[in-house]
Amino acid sequence: MKRTKKINSNTFLLMITIVLFAVMYIAGMIIFRENGFAKPQMFLNLFISNAGLIVIACGMTIVMITGGIDISVGSVTALVCMVMAYAMENKGMNAYVAVVIALAIGTLYGIVQGYLVAYLEIQPFIVTLAGMFFGRGMTAVVSTDMIAITNETFMAWAKCKIMMPFGSYNKNGEFQQAYIYPTVVIALVVVIVISIVLKYSKFGRKLYAIGGNAQSALMMGLDVKKTKMQAYVLDGFLAGLGGFLFCLNSCAGFVEQAKGLEMDAISAAVIGGTLLSGGVGTVIGSLFGVLIKGTITSLITTQGTLSSWWVRITLSALLCFFIVLQAVIASIKKKQAKN
Amino acid sequence: MAKTGFDIRKITGNRLFMPLVCLAAVLIVGGIFVPDFFAVSINNNVLYGYPVDIVNRASEVVILAIGMTLVTAASGGQDISVGAVMAVAAAVCCQILSGGETSVNEFANPLALAIIAALIAATLCGAFNGFLVAKLNIQPMVATLILFTAGRGIAQLVTKGQITYIRVESYKVMGGFIGKCPVPTPVFFAIAAVALAFLVLKKTALGLYIESVGINGAASRLIGLNSTMIKFLTYVICGLLAGVAGIVASSRIYSADANNIGLNLEMDAILAVALGGNALGGGKFSLMGSVIGAYTIQALTTTLYAFRVSSDRLPVYKAIVVIVIVIIQSPAFHRFMAEQKAKRAAKNQVAEGGN
Numbered sequence: 001m002k003r004t005k006k007i008n009s010n011t012f013l014l015m016i017t018i019v020l021f022a023v024m025y026i027a028g029m030i031i032f033r034e035n036g037f038a039k040p041q042m043f044l045n046l047f048i049s050n051a052g053l054i055v056i057a058c059g060m061t062i063v064m065i066t067g068g069i070d071i072s073v074g075s076v077t078a079l080v081c082m083v084m085a086y087a088m089e090n091k092g093m094n095a096y097v098a099v100v101i102a103l104a105i106g107t108l109y110g111i112v113q114g115y116l117v118a119y120l121e122i123q124p125f126i127v128t129l130a131g132m133f134f135g136r137g138m139t140a141v142v143s144t145d146m147i148a149i150t151n152e153t154f155m156a157w158a159k160c161k162i163m164m165p166f167g168s169y170n171k172n173g174e175f176q177q178a179y180i181y182p183t184v185v186i187a188l189v190v191v192i193v194i195s196i197v198l199k200y201s202k203f204g205r206k207l208y209a210i211g212g213n214a215q216s217a218l219m220m221g222l223d224v225k226k227t228k229m230q231a232y233v234l235d236g237f238l239a240g241l242g243g244f245l246f247c248l249n250s251c252a253g254f255v256e257q258a259k260g261l262e263m264d265a266i267s268a269a270v271i272g273g274t275l276l277s278g279g280v281g282t283v284i285g286s287l288f289g290v291l292i293k294g295t296i297t298s299l300i301t302t303q304g305t306l307s308s309w310w311v312r313i314t315l316s317a318l319l320c321f322f323i324v325l326q327a328v329i330a331s332i333k334k335k336q337a338k339n
Numbered sequence: 340m341a342k343t344g345f346d347i348r349k350i351t352g353n354r355l356f357m358p359l360v361c362l363a364a365v366l367i368v369g370g371i372f373v374p375d376f377f378a379v380s381i382n383n384n385v386l387y388g389y390p391v392d393i394v395n396r397a398s399e400v401v402i403l404a405i406g407m408t409l410v411t412a413a414s415g416g417q418d419i420s421v422g423a424v425m426a427v428a429a430a431v432c433c434q435i436l437s438g439g440e441t442s443v444n445e446f447a448n449p450l451a452l453a454i455i456a457a458l459i460a461a462t463l464c465g466a467f468n469g470f471l472v473a474k475l476n477i478q479p480m481v482a483t484l485i486l487f488t489a490g491r492g493i494a495q496l497v498t499k500g501q502i503t504y505i506r507v508e509s510y511k512v513m514g515g516f517i518g519k520c521p522v523p524t525p526v527f528f529a530i531a532a533v534a535l536a537f538l539v540l541k542k543t544a545l546g547l548y549i550e551s552v553g554i555n556g557a558a559s560r561l562i563g564l565n566s567t568m569i570k571f572l573t574y575v576i577c578g579l580l581a582g583v584a585g586i587v588a589s590s591r592i593y594s595a596d597a598n599n600i601g602l603n604l605e606m607d608a609i610l611a612v613a614l615g616g617n618a619l620g621g622g623k624f625s626l627m628g629s630v631i632g633a634y635t636i637q638a639l640t641t642t643l644y645a646f647r648v649s650s651d652r653l654p655v656y657k658a659i660v661v662i663v664i665v666i667i668q669s670p671a672f673h674r675f676m677a678e679q680k681a682k683r684a685a686k687n688q689v690a691e692g693g694n
Contacts, residue, residue, distance in 0.1 A: 119671065120671045120672065122666065125619060127665075129661075132654075133657050134654065137651070137652050137653060137654030140651030275478075276481050309496050310492070312488055312495075313489050316492065319484065323481055324471070327476060328475075330476070
């Protein structure tokens with residue numbers, strides 16, 4: 001009896017997410033075996049194509065835990081990609097310098113937005129909405145044309161394959177090793193580091209305390225403003241890093257890039273069990289949220305005959321399922337608390 | 340301190356003071372730097388000029404801002420699906436009018452039927468949002484995120500992924516001009532929506548109910564208000580208004596472009612509510628503030644276009660102006676100003692004491 005009670009809503013939602021992901025993926029493997037869905041490489045591709053989004057979703061989870069939101073991340077990604085492409089191609093800068101610039105842009109974004117939210121007490125939605133406008137506009141100021149990246153160092157990073165000790169046989173019976181890119185390693189390291197920080201560090205616990213109830217956190221002697229500010233700075237840094245990973249994947253910068261990425265990140269976090277009201281959420285959940293969205297997309301593209309709008313509708317239906325499930329669980333818990 | 344008659348604080352203390360100052364500031368900047376900014380002329384029997392452009396183009400955001408204000412006040416959150424709902428309404432309307440063709444020169448079905456169907460579709464979307472928010476207690480932004488992503492998909496499903504064109508003069512009226520009337524029709528839609536909302540809120544207790552539900556839902560329920568119903572109702576109204584805006588927007592381009600109708604308009608509508616001095620956390624609201632906010636956004640956009648800023652780069656300036664306006668209206672800034680005032684007063688006192 002005691003054991004079952006210990007499973008709180010946080011872990012319960014996380015478990016549902018993971019189980020759903022497993023069921024969905026195994027079903028895909030059985031149905032689309034002929035199309036190569038069962039190959040290990042197909043699974044790794046999920047990480048490869050979503051490495052940037054995973055990092056950005058981690059940042060989103062952090063601000064959502066404090067009860068805030070950041071809808072500027074898509075624009076920051078576009079801006080970072082564009083500035084990196086411009087710096088390397090048009091200014092002939094070193095790839096390392098370009099990466100530093102990318103991370104600096106993200107961090108600067110975090111500092112400004114964090115200050116406005118934490119110290120000037122402006123609603124996060126409005127601040128980051130302005131940030132979204134600003135990023136998209138600045139991308140166009142840098143260049144309205146698409147810039148493809150040809151820098152040698154950068155392309156070497158982008159094409160560097162890390163071979164896995166397993167693989168699969170192709171149609172001719174040749175063995176092909178499965179591989180990942182360095183972006184995947186970076187993304188997974190970020191997930192692990194952030195989840196440790198959230199779970200065990202003072203800073204992480206402060207975030208949950210503030211998100212749960214800012215008033216009581218303040219009375220407990222926590223510096224609410226400073227912690228909020230730190231959360232946004234960290235989120236901005238991760239958005240910059242995510243933008244860099246995104247850029248390694250696309251190898252180009254253009255104005256329309258990563259449009260709607262903020263909503264992808266938010267819905268991944270929500271599917272992963274993070275509450276927008278704050279105080280609840282894990283980055284592992286957000287990771288699985290990203291993977292679930294990636295699986296649906298690749299299932300639909302493998303199937304091949306469904307139109308793009310069905311992707312949207314299916315994704316939203318799933319989102320709806322999760323959100324309603326969360327609400328039902330919350331109301332059951334409330335009733336239990338009353339009894 | 341016996342001041343008689345006129346008290347400046349009565350004006351500066353009004354809730355509409357700051358929003359009006361912001362609108363005036365944008366207009367004055369336009370008036371100084373753009374030649375003939377306030378000139379209105381009649382070309383080809385229609386009014387022409389920057390002010391007309393502002394009032395005309397702002398219509399959709401004004402209509403959306405009314406719904407957004409009510410939703411914000413009652414539930415303390417925003418409906419981010421309104422842009423997508425506009426696309427759904429436009430798709431339903433055009434698909435019924437075209438009868439399934441991609442481009443038609445005459446209506447396949449009566450116009451009234453199409454409009455009513457479109458409004459019903461939009462209202463249903465609003466009801467769906469309302470059900471999730473009011474009945475299931477889901478946070479507004481998360482609940483409306485579902486239709487935000489699904490809406491354009493549904494609209495494309497309705498139009499089968501095509502852009503449906505309705506090349507009929509009587510369909511263009513709603514986004515153009517009625518007969519010989521020189522004032523663009525969308526302006527009338529906006530005025531009618533504002534007037535109707537204003538009357539309903541002033542003549543009935545609905546406005547008061549919405550505010551009290553927004554301030555404290557549980558307490559409102561205890562004094563006998565059906566807070567679930569009131570929240571639900573605001574979302575239904577918001578959906579219906581999004582439908583109206585969708586039809587106007589579709590009539591402007593006499594087509595249903597599922598991917599672009601109402602794109603990012605939800606952001607403008609939320610911005611209008613915030614610029615109008617309304618708290619996004621719910622509670623007391625000012626409908627007129629939001630309307631002024633909507634016109635401020637369009638005035639800004641039109642002024643920037645008059646400066647020959649390209650549409651790609653427009654968001655940069657928009658972002659800067661928005662941040663400046665919200666900082667001026669923020670509580671922290673007010674406290675800072677009050678402190679400065681107190682310091683100055685203290686200094687004066689010291690100086691007087693010295694004499």
